[in-house]
Amino acid sequence: MxxxxxxxxxxxxxxxxxxxxxxxxxxxxxxxxxxxxxxxxxxxxxxxxxxxxPFIDAHVHLDAVLTVGQPRYNASGTLLEGIQIWSERKPDLTHEDVKRRALEEIQWEVAQGTLHIRSHVDVCDPNLTALRALLEVREEVRDICDLQLVAFPQDGILSFPNGRTLMRQAMELGCDVVGGIPHYEWTRDMGVEDVHYVFELAKEFNRDIDCHCDETDDPLSRFTEVMAADTIERSWQGRVTASHCTAMHSYDNAYAFKLIGLLARAGVNVVANPFDNVVLQGRFDTYPKRRGITRVKELLAGGVNVALGHDSIMDPWFPMGRGDMLAAAQLALFLCHMSGYDEIDAVLDLITTNAARALRLEDRYxxxxxxxxxxxxxxxxxxxxxxxxxxxxxxxxxxxxxxxxTTPARSLLQRGGDTQQDELVITFRPHSAE
CATH class of the missing domain: 2.30.40.10 (Urease, subunit C, domain 1)
Known part of the structure; x- marks a missing residue:
């Protein structure tokens, strides 16, 4: 046969x-x-x-994609202004609006080889409009894409009215992963409690965890260590992801060394988001300006599993993007100084095998x-x-x-004078494959 x-x-x-x-x-x-x-x-x-x-987008926000300029553009380019603009756009969210934009962006990603997506969904909305829409999207795209949804408290769990209740409702409705945002809570104590509550919810619903963590230039933002400690204490190894962790680029080397060892021991995954990290971070610097991305190269060397996400696509935080995870990997190569010949395969792993491990897809990937x-x-x-x-x-x-x-683009070059022209097909010389 x-x-x-x-x-x-x-x-x-x-x-x-x-x-x-x-x-x-x-x-x-x-x-x-x-x-x-x-x-x-x-x-x-x-x-x-x-x-x-297939490529894997380990971190994106499908509820916010394709909203750039609505109701206004992010003039300062900061994370905080992006959150403010999103809070102004959220009241206008409708079921149809979220579905239309998310489906369009998923099609972009699939056409470029991404078949697994983990999307964070803002649940700081009493009606959970975006979540209900994306739960439908998750079912509608199963034939082309596997979609995981993270209950994400954009405005905080403790700092937002009824934050705990909304997180629980999101999990009851069917979210795949529990999210958090400890560095955005009003105080450090509230941030620590944010992490503890996330673990309680994850244990109760038997779900994995993926928290936005230490997405700031502040070297004193240190909630990633709390996540690692809770992972060990609650025996949740291999099921926890710390996303962004951009404060790590501002930590002193002694503390970073300690933290990387703790993350490796805890089996905590780290997801970096090159597009947003390099655009949003360092905005309060004069010169030199920090790159903003976490210590990808050092984390890998320390035995920590690292993956990449696109994060934002034409939204209040990142006005550009087309959903190309290979482009995200290329940017990470530049930003993380991973241009050594033997390092380049490891960069591709960030959007393939490493991401599969973070999303726990290894048995079918x-x-x-x-x-x-x-x-x-x-x-x-x-x-x-x-x-x-x-x-x-x-x-x-x-x-x-x-x-x-996809049919590859074809570039032509015309040479010669008015009476005779030679048409040349332009190709880029490949590096030897052997």
Whole structure:
């Protein structure tokens, strides 16, 4: 019997040579250097290009996407003004408005190879309008994308009226993950209680945790250590993520060293968000200006699992973006000084295998026989070239079914005089794949 799909001459990350990949009944059936005798209903010649597991957006805010300029633009570029603008936009949220924008942005991400998304949803709204809309979206996009929803208290759990009650209602409605925002609470004591309450709720509902934590330039904002300590004390290892952690770029090195060791011991994941972190942080600096992103390179060296998110896409915090996680990874490469040749594969891991670990997808994620045939084919031979060129995602498959494709752009150069012109196709010289 023929296979459903056969990908020939594909390159896999960190594997020498080319392989053929056979897909049957939605899973990877065979992966071998040569399946010459095999046949399939559909064949794709990868031509030595990189076949990757799908990208993962480990942190985004789908309720806020595509609201830039509504009701006004963020003139200062600060996190705090962004939150203020969002508070002015929230009263105008409707069920249809949230769904329309979120569905459009999810389509952008899927077309660019992102098949897993973790979205934080603002639950500081007595009607939980955005959450109810995104719960519907989660079901409607299951055929193209796996969506996790985080109950996110944008204005605080203790500092917002009925914050605890709204968080509980969000979990009862079906949120996948418990969120928090300790550094935004009015006092440090309230921030510590924010973290403790998040863990109580997570234990009660048996859910993972993903808190916005220490998203500030303030070197005295130190709630990440509270999260790590609670993780150990409550035996929640592997189920906790600290997002942003930008204060870590302002900590002195001695404290950062201690904290990284504690995070590794606790098994706490860290998610950095390069686009927002570099735009929002350092706004109160003159010169030199801080980069704003957490210590990704040092965290990885210390044994901490680190992933990336897009965070904002055309909203009050980040006016740009198109939902391209490969572009987020490229920016992280620049900001985190991870340009060493042996480091570049690790950068791609930030939006693939590391992110899968953070979202606890490992049992059904990866290019391995028996796992779901979710993958993308890049118009590039290696991780190095993918991060250099941000190439087209030629094919995107989910469950063995093609759900998106992109035709690469073609650039032409005309040379010669009025009587004769030569037309040249411009290509960018690839770095050797071997």
């Amino acid at each position: 023929p296979y459903d799909v056969l990908i020939r001459h594909a390159r896999l990350q960190r594997r020498s040579g080319l392989v053929d990949i056979a897909i049957q009944d939605g899973v990877f059936a065979r992966i071998a250097p040569d399946l010459a005798s095999a046949t399939a209903r559909e064949e794709i010649d990868a031509g030595g290009r990189l076949l990757s597991p 990866g290019i391995e026989e028996g796992k779901p045939a979710d993958f993308l084919l890049l118009d590039a031979p290696t991780a190095f070239e993918a991060l250099r060129l941000l190439p087209a995602r030629l094919y995107v498959f989910k469950g063995g079914r093609q759900i998106a494709s």
